[in-house]
Amino acid sequence: MLSIPASCASVVQGLGPKSGIGMPLLNVPFASAASVATGIAEAFKQLGVKGRAVVWAGDGGTADIGFAAVSAAAERNSDVLYVMYDNEAYMNTGIQRSSETPKYAWTTTTPAYAGGKKEQKKDVALIMLAHGAPYVATANIAYPQDLYRKLKRAAEIEGFKFIHLFAPCPPGWSFDPSLTVEVARKAVETGYWILWEYDDGVFKLNPPSTIYADKSKRRPLKEYLKLQGRFAHLTDEQIAELEKEIDKRWDTVLKLAKAFGK
Amino acid sequence: MGLELIPISRPAPGSGGLTGTWRTLKPLVDLAKCIDCGICWLYCPEAVIDWEKGKKISIDYAYCKGCGICAHECPVKAIEMAPEET
Numbered sequence: 250m251l252s253i254p255a256s257c258a259s260v261v262q263g264l265g266p267k268s269g270i271g272m273p274l275l276n277v278p279f280a281s282a283a284s285v286a287t288g289i290a291e292a293f294k295q296l297g298v299k300g301r302a303v304v305w306a307g308d309g310g311t312a313d314i315g316f317a318a319v320s321a322a323a324e325r326n327s328d329v330l331y332v333m334y335d336n337e338a339y340m341n342t343g344i345q346r347s348s349e350t351p352k353y354a355w356t357t358t359t360p361a362y363a364g365g366k367k368e369q370k371k372d373v374a375l376i377m378l379a380h381g382a383p384y385v386a387t388a389n390i391a392y393p394q395d396l397y398r399k400l401k402r403a404a405e406i407e408g409f410k411f412i413h414l415f416a417p418c419p420p421g422w423s424f425d426p427s428l429t430v431e432v433a434r435k436a437v438e439t440g441y442w443i444l445w446e447y448d449d450g451v452f453k454l455n456p457p458s459t460i461y462a463d464k465s466k467r468r469p470l471k472e473y474l475k476l477q478g479r480f481a482h483l484t485d486e487q488i489a490e491l492e493k494e495i496d497k498r499w500d501t502v503l504k505l506a507k508a509f510g511k
Numbered sequence: 512m513g514l515e516l517i518p519i520s521r522p523a524p525g526s527g528g529l530t531g532t533w534r535t536l537k538p539l540v541d542l543a544k545c546i547d548c549g550i551c552w553l554y555c556p557e558a559v560i561d562w563e564k565g566k567k568i569s570i571d572y573a574y575c576k577g578c579g580i581c582a583h584e585c586p587v588k589a590i591e592m593a594p595e596e597t
């Protein structure tokens with residue numbers, strides 16, 4: 250049973266009385282998805298129904314407005330699989346910045362003339378890890394087999410599971426829709442997005458991110474940024490600064506892999 | 512009477528209407544070039560490409576929105592995006 254809070258995922262279902270999604274789902278108020286899913290999981294348990302409670306929610310609905318509910322569900326270790334698809338802004342209402350919007354990116358509320366977003370991107374997956382959730386992973390739409398495996402694995406585990414799924418938005422990031430997979434792939438190849446998985450106490454990188462642990466194998470960040478209009482105003486200094494931020498993120502992830510690797 | 516008032520939708524094709532009419536570019540497949548790899552099927556965000564190994568692909572133009580992802584991702588450039596006639 251899916252719970253979907255207000256987002257573009259509410260829209261892609263189409264119009265009643267038809268639904269484009271072939272499984273039972275509830276459209277729920279913005280901040281409530283993790284709590285609703287907890288209730289569904291409990292009801293399944295009480296009634297002896299074999300089923301899974303799954304949330305499919307945006308970055309705004311998860312990392313900002315729904316965050317207290319997500320944190321509480323993780324703390325209770327509710328038997329919920331939570332997927333946050335991250336298009337790095339509030340897209341359904343017209344491209345407003347969220348805590349997942351990266352630094353310097355243009356949105357309608359962080360205009361280019363004012364230098365784009367001032368704050369850095371929130372690493373929600375690491376925050377979920379710190380909650381002690383039994384399964385946490387990142388994923389990316391350019392690697393559907395990796396996502397499929399992670400969903401299957403997460404579904405086998407009891408307790409709170411969190412998947413942070415990178416999902417480019419053509420109008421919101423200003424690029425041609427034909428480049429959607431290309432943009433997502435470049436995010437991994439430049440090291441901007443890191444595929445990793447924390448399962449049963451073991452933290453590890455997943456391919457193809459494994460090879461990008463070696464910085465010299467990464468493509469220049471510019472190759473990712475230049476595909477998108479939302480970064481068109483960036484200076485070379487700002488790009489260099491973002492590259493340093495990426496190095497820091499890698500540093501953290503590699504330390505975790507070392508500390509919690511097998 | 513009561514039950515009818517509950518806002519429930521049921522899974523059915525075309526819940527967004529005939530979205531193929533939104534298309535401005537149409538993916539045309541050159542089956543002679545196609546190597547039957549299934550990559551377009553894997554990435555089509557509308558799930559309108561049918562593919563079974565050995566049978567090559569077919570596109571359901573009633574719902575294809577013409578995003579061009581299939582053409583961009585095809586490793587042998589067997590799909591070309593052609594302007595729709597108006």
Ligand SMILES: Cc1ncc(C[n+]2csc(CCOP(=O)(O)OP(=O)(O)O)c2C)c(N)n1
Nearest residue numbers: 255256257279307308309310338339340341
């Ligand atoms: C309580 C509440 N506040 C605001 C809205 C308006 N609203 C609907 S969708 C949305 C954006 C959601 O952003 P995100 O969760 O990132 O999903 P996306 O649209 O990007 O897929 C907003 C602000 C709402 N439905 N309910």
Ligand code: SF4
Nearest residue numbers: 555575577578579581
């Ligand atoms: S153009 Fe887009 S919607 Fe149409 S078949 Fe190709 S990938 Fe699918």
Ligand code: SF4
Nearest residue numbers: 545546548549551585
């Ligand atoms: S991606 Fe290209 S080669 Fe592969 S099945 Fe589709 S059309 Fe054929």
Ligand SMILES: [Mg+2]
Nearest residue numbers: 307308338340
């Ligand atoms: Mg969003």
